[in-house]
Amino acid sequence: MDKIRIINLPKIEDDRGNLSFIEEDNHIPFKINRVYWIYDVPGGEYRGSHAFKESEEFIVALSGSFDIVLHDGKEEKRFSLNRSYYGLYVSKLHFRRLENFSTNTLALILASTPYNENDYIRDFDEFLTFVK
Numbered sequence: 001m002d003k004i005r006i007i008n009l010p011k012i013e014d015d016r017g018n019l020s021f022i023e024e025d026n027h028i029p030f031k032i033n034r035v036y037w038i039y040d041v042p043g044g045e046y047r048g049s050h051a052f053k054e055s056e057e058f059i060v061a062l063s064g065s066f067d068i069v070l071h072d073g074k075e076e077k078r079f080s081l082n083r084s085y086y087g088l089y090v091s092k093l094h095f096r097r098l099e100n101f102s103t104n105t106l107a108l109i110l111a112s113t114p115y116n117e118n119d120y121i122r123d124f125d126e127f128l129t130f131v132k
């Protein structure tokens, strides 16, 4: 779990409204190959529940809030995201589940690889075997 960390982003405060930004070679430790977002999550639903063999991600709560529960095969850790000026860096081989979404949450995810279903490990027991 040592590579996992909250990364604070620049926050340009302004009376007209605040501004934050992400540069791939500056704020996050990988080249951005894909951007996707999760929204309109019904109350009580969760997303994720898988690990990636290769892909790294950076996850930001652009609005609203949610929890990310991570497992590295040994321990589990929970992170709460609720501000748009920081995010969670998740390196490869971490089983993740996004849950506790507040109403109107917008989750932004930057990924180091294009979408590839073969990169997913969707079964937790398979993940435990894979990381051993």
Ligand code: TYD
Residues within 6 Å of the ligand: 034, 036, 038, 046, 047, 048, 049, 050, 115
């Ligand atoms: P999935 O990654 O399982 O969703 P989450 O982890 O957010 O719960 O993806 C759900 C579906 O969307 C799955 O059929 C694959 C598809 N998908 C893409 O086509 N491209 C993408 O970049 C992502 C993230 C998912």
